[in-house]
Amino acid sequence: MSLHQVKFSGFGGQGIILSGFIVGRAAVIYDKKNAAFTQSYGPEARGGYCSAEVIISDETIEYPFVMEADVLVTLSQEAFKKYASILKKDGALIYDPDMVKLSKLPETVRVYPIQATKIAEELGNKVVANVVMLGFFTAISGEVSEEAMRRSVLDSVPKKFVDLNTRAFNRGLELGKALLKKC
Amino acid sequence: MSVRKKFIEELEGRKSFLLGDEACAYGAIYAGCDFFAAYPITPASEIAEKMAEVLPQMGGKFIQMEDELGAISAVIGAVWAGAKGMTATSGPGFSLMQEGIGYGVMTETPFVVVDVQRSGPSTGQATKPSQGDVMQARWGTHGDHNIIALAPWSVEETFYLTVEAFNLAERYRTPVLVLSDGEIGHLREPFVFPKADDIEVENRFYGEPPFFGGGGLVPPMSKFGRGDFVHITGSTHKPNGLRDVETQSVHDELVRRLYDKIEKNREKIVKTNLDAQSGSKFGVISYGVSARPSYGAVLQARRKRIKVDFLRLVTLWPFPRNQVREFTKNLRAVLVVEENLGQMVREVERFAQCRVEFFGMIGGRTPSVSEIYSALKGMF
Numbered sequence: 001m002s003l004h005q006v007k008f009s010g011f012g013g014q015g016i017i018l019s020g021f022i023v024g025r026a027a028v029i030y031d032k033k034n035a036a037f038t039q040s041y042g043p044e045a046r047g048g049y050c051s052a053e054v055i056i057s058d059e060t061i062e063y064p065f066v067m068e069a070d071v072l073v074t075l076s077q078e079a080f081k082k083y084a085s086i087l088k089k090d091g092a093l094i095y096d097p098d099m100v101k102l103s104k105l106p107e108t109v110r111v112y113p114i115q116a117t118k119i120a121e122e123l124g125n126k127v128v129a130n131v132v133m134l135g136f137f138t139a140i141s142g143e144v145s146e147e148a149m150r151r152s153v154l155d156s157v158p159k160k161f162v163d164l165n166t167r168a169f170n171r172g173l174e175l176g177k178a179l180l181k182k183c
Numbered sequence: 184m185s186v187r188k189k190f191i192e193e194l195e196g197r198k199s200f201l202l203g204d205e206a207c208a209y210g211a212i213y214a215g216c217d218f219f220a221a222y223p224i225t226p227a228s229e230i231a232e233k234m235a236e237v238l239p240q241m242g243g244k245f246i247q248m249e250d251e252l253g254a255i256s257a258v259i260g261a262v263w264a265g266a267k268g269m270t271a272t273s274g275p276g277f278s279l280m281q282e283g284i285g286y287g288v289m290t291e292t293p294f295v296v297v298d299v300q301r302s303g304p305s306t307g308q309a310t311k312p313s314q315g316d317v318m319q320a321r322w323g324t325h326g327d328h329n330i331i332a333l334a335p336w337s338v339e340e341t342f343y344l345t346v347e348a349f350n351l352a353e354r355y356r357t358p359v360l361v362l363s364d365g366e367i368g369h370l371r372e373p374f375v376f377p378k379a380d381d382i383e384v385e386n387r388f389y390g391e392p393p394f395f396g397g398g399g400l401v402p403p404m405s406k407f408g409r410g411d412f413v414h415i416t417g418s419t420h421k422p423n424g425l426r427d428v429e430t431q432s433v434h435d436e437l438v439r440r441l442y443d444k445i446e447k448n449r450e451k452i453v454k455t456n457l458d459a460q461s462g463s464k465f466g467v468i469s470y471g472v473s474a475r476p477s478y479g480a481v482l483q484a485r486r487k488r489i490k491v492d493f494l495r496l497v498t499l500w501p502f503p504r505n506q507v508r509e510f511t512k513n514l515r516a517v518l519v520v521e522e523n524l525g526q527m528v529r530e531v532e533r534f535a536q537c538r539v540e541f542f543g544m545i546g547g548r549t550p551s552v553s554e555i556y557s558a559l560k561g562m563f
Contacts, residue, residue, distance in 0.1 A: 021371065025200040028373045037200070037371035041310070062479035063552050064370055 002058055004143050005066040007086065009051040009079035010099075012041060015130030016075065020052025022134060022152045023144055027056045030148030036064035049078055056143055071141045073133060075099050075116065094137055096129070112140050112179060119171055128168035135172025139180060146173065186241040187212070194376040201374040203338045203367045204271075207297055208233035210345030211269050213382050216295075217243035218266035220257035222250050222276060225310035226365040227299040230271040251276035255283030258294050263415060265406040267349060267387075271297035273365075275306065277316055278323070284358050285324035286417045288441060291395065291402070293352035293387070295345070297361040299368035302547045311547025312365025314471055314522040320360050321500050327438055329445035331452060332360040332500040334471040338372040344497070350385040351452060355444050356401050362499060364522070366472040366549055396422030396437060400444035445501055453503045456495035457510065463490040465562055466510060468531055469520040470496040472549050477520045479552035480559050489563065499527065504534045511535040516562045518542055520555055 006023065010016040017039045024037035034057050041050035053066040072087050073094045074080045080100045087093060089108045097113040105111065114136040120129035131153060138149045150169065157165045191213060201209075208230050211219070219234040221227075235245045244261070248254040251272055258268035272280060277298040287294060300316045302308035316323075320332045331351050335341040341363060348359040390403025394413060402422070405411040414424035419434045427433045445452065458481070459466075465484075469477035474495045484491040494510045496503055507530075511517050516538040519528040528541045542558040544550040 021200070024371055028200045029198060034373060035200070035371075038366065039369050061372075062482070063476045063549075064366075064372070065549060065551075067551055 003061075004056045004071075005069050006054045006056070006071045006073070006141070006143060007051060007066050007069045007083060008054075008073045009049070009083050010075035011078065012048050012050045014050075014075050015127070016050050017041065017052045018156060019073070019130045019134055020054050022149070022156060023137070024054045024056075025155065026144040026148035026152035027054070030151050031145055033058060034061055036061045038064055049076075049082065051079065051083065071137070071143065073137060075129070075133065077101065092140060094133065094140060096133070112136070112176070114172065114175060116172065119175075120168060123164065123168055123171065125164060128165055131165050131168040132172040135169040135174075136176040137172070139173050139176025187215075187217075188379065190237070190241055191376075191379045195378050197376045199374050199376065200371050201338055202229055203335070203341045203363060203370045203372075204229035204299065205233050206338045206342040206374060207271065207345045207361065207363065207368075208237065209376070210342040211295070211349065212237060212241075213342075213377075213379065213384070214267065214346045214349035215384055215386070216267045216269050216349065217241070218258065218261035218268040219243070219270065220246040220248050220254045220261070220268070221270050221272065222248055222254050224273045224276050226301055226312065226368045227271045227273045227276075227297065229368070230297060230299070234269075251279035252283065255280045255287075255296065259283060259287055259290070259292050262292050262294050263407055265387075265408075267294075267353075269295040269297065269349075271299065273299050273301045273310075274303045274313075274316055277319065281319075281323040281325075284330075284360075285326060285328065287358035288324065288328045288330070289417045290415050291356040291404075291441070292358065293356050293404075295348045295352055295359050295361060297345070297363060300362060300364040302365075302545065308547045310365065312369075312472065312522065312549070313545060313547065314362075314364055314473060315526070315545070317362060317499055317521075317523070318526045320362055327442060329357075329442050330360060330500050331355070331357065331445060331498070332362050333454075333497060334362045334499050335367055336471055336474045336495065337367070338370055339374055340497075341367060342374065346382055346384070350383065353385045353387050354401070355448065355452075356404065357441075357445065360500075362471065364472050365547075393422035393424070395420055395424045396440060400440060400447065449501045450505070452498060452501060453506065454497040455503050455506045456497055457493070457506075459492040459494075459510070460485075460490050463492040463513075464515040465489070465559070466492040466494060466514045466517040466537075467520060467555075467559065468494045468496065468507065468510070468517055468527075470499060470527065471522075473520045473522050476550055476552045476555050480555035483552060483556050484559060491559065496527070502527075502530045502534075504530075507531055507534045508536060511537045516540055518555075518559055518562060520550065520558075522549060
């Protein structure tokens, strides 16, 4: 049974929940798989913890929550502390090294740093940090196809920001592919 | 072609990665809802957001009220003006709406209240999920009364049960509750919008007076502006609607009829989902989001060649007592799984023909398949 469990985490305003939605939609609408997406956040409108979970499967999903993550994406220190323990022993951690200092991880966990926030700022707007991260995630995880992700990202983007988001996605994707080659 | 019909036609056949709360809003639209009033609260706010976006496009009305008391009252008023109305809230707001629900029961006003349950009491673990309101749904408003409450376990079922809630409200002229929860409301799953023609929609029955009794269990309705003489009151009233709070027989006749119109149609209203095998000695009963890992645990047992039956309560109220009796008839023990400290298990205990065990979880998390399987194994 192929069941992939992905968790995105960070603080409110980073586009964490949208990221999970984009991945789930890519899987369901464009890759024609089954997926379930759940979101969790505190009462604050911005700041505070938040997380999104995506389960991707070819079969019926009985339990739509992550028990052991194949991939954990984290963009804040608090979220890393809170969720690092749910990673599978051979799971993959994707994180922003400018936001997260790693500690106490099993040696078998694969770690993939991406300076998503800094790169987004260089591209002109830090709001696309999550899209940089999504490009990187697409290359690293292989959970969803590149084409499906491209389309799903653009489904959420107003016309005048298509160019910015495309550049952000491509940058993350290139860095992910380059890093995999080195590994 | 009406704007609504055109709106739905554009949706038909479209595959979407839909949120549970949005599925609720779309279900309401398919059912003909044209009035929605609410006060925002997580995890129900997305229902209001979708209704605010969609209803004005089709000539319907969305109002964000000052609080939940105002919201439910606005819905009741709109229904008497001829609208199909709905409101949506979560625990704290559901508490405030109890008075309006009672008023809806007594005045026989058809409308839908959605409670996307979250962890209480009070502000509790805002905004984490729970199934702590199922008894409040039954008895939250004061006085003898019956109520209909439905509990979806998926995004798709949220859509269809919302349609069903509207139909039951019209058929029995009563408020109907949709008891979703924070997990299902905030869950996204694949959903294909059905054809409008494939969805059965029950419309209001307008007729001649009396509008509050006088033969039959469900009298016809009137609406403001039609020219009828109509008196609507939450006080005990005669079939013509006029108050009589003194005469025992008037109250007895009215309240007993309100009770009976649901009680006597119990078997027509109640829906359950059964997966049973011959020769099973053990069973699991659950509902809403808890039913998902519960079913997972049943399947896990079967993979280990232990026969376990599964009953999911789709209708919570009126309680599926006959279905529970039948389900437990040949079992040695049944496990009830809920996200609370034990509410529906009390009802199961009243009607089960075997030993009843309980597995409950609170704290804003749905129990996992393996946690439920461990509890199940303890019964073997």
